[in-house]
Amino acid sequence: MKRVLSGIQPTGNLHLGNYLGAIKNFVSMQNSYECFYMLADLHAITVRVEPKDLKENILSTAAAFLASGLDEKKNIIFSQSSVRAHSELSWILNCTARVGWLNRMTQFKEKAGSNKEKASVGLYTYPILMAADILVYQATHVPVGEDQKQHLELCRDIAIKFNNDYGKDFFNIPEPIIPDISARVMSLRDGLKKMSKSDESDLSRINLTDSKEQIVQKIKKAKTDSEPINEDIFNEKSKRFEAQNLISIYADLKSESNKKILSQFEGKNFSEFKKDFTDLLIEYISPISDKIDLLRKNEDHLLKILKNGQEKASNVADKTMKDVKNIIGLSL
Ligand code: AQP
Secondary structure (H helix, E strand, C coil), X not given: CCEEEEEECCCCXXXXXXXXXXXXXXXXXXXXXXXXXXXXXXXXXXXXXXXXXXXXXXXXXXXXXXXXXXXXXXXEEEXXXXXXXXXXXXHHHHCCCCHHHHHCCHHHHHXXXXXXXXXXXXXXXXXXXXXXXXXXXXXXXXXXXXXXXXXXXXXXXXXXXXXXXXXXXXXXXXXXXCCCCCCCCECCCCCCCECCCCCCCHHHCCXXXXXXXXXXXXXXXXXXXXXXXXXXXXXXXXXXXXXXXXXXXXXXXXXXXXXXXXXXXXXXXXXXXHHHHHHHHHHHHHHHHHHHHHHHCCHHHHHHHHHHHHHHXXXXXXXXXXXXXXXXXXXX
């Protein structure tokens, strides 16, 4: 059986990077895999968050999942904190993972920055909770953006060590599924920085809730260069990072190759490209944004979907925990 687990932190408005890097893949898998999609609210509290904001973000992220095309009847959609087995398995895997492995995680270094001593322990052990999220469902596949690749490798290492330590072929070793084009969508203001919910500048990202006017403004202000569009953009030495980003996003939205889009706009300048790009984004984002708005107004409906997801996810996760406890001698 092919089983998928993935999730998104409810840390604010989802953006085009989350959509192209993760959600679009989630949607395409719902017909051929058994899918578990979680709102990773335990991951969200690794940094300080206001309780009222967290609750709102959980509901709006659930609305964004559905508005982007995830069908609640085909997928198990739930909040991570509502299934206790995630935290329980996480502790056990804390005892399997090695400190040296965690010390190599680049995302912790990026997120903690120069203030490592003051970062939460949760931010440091985040990849172990992520391993528990995946392994508690014995997921075979995990669709993620490029930034999560290292964490997934750690998850595989933890599963292999657990199996070796206890001499059992118990945990499945999951495979990542990383999109070809939009594995890493970059900021609209800086082509070397990942598009991110936590970037201080809202101009750096297209949110799934942005209005047409906001999209127009953000693309108008998106950083580009004064050179015309040509094949050189993807040349390693060109350093035209912002140009690469916009062309790649366009190509992904059109389901075309970068090469095809480059030949379509060959010789034109970015002001011309931006007009088409804005129209394409509006065509894509506006229906999602309208649906989020509508779904968010029906809180009872969202809560019912999450409750149903919790029950189904718990059934599977509790069974894994029972087996894990048996294997390690914790069941009396
Ligand atoms: N810029 C991106 N390009 C491609 N994929 C991306 N993802 C995130 N940003 C990009 C993918 O979205 C999924 C969910 O990510 P997340 O929200 O759980 O955590 P994150 O990667 O830390 O995302 P953000 O937006 O940067 O959140 P904040 O600012 O709160 O930390 C993952 O599959 C991720 O790869």
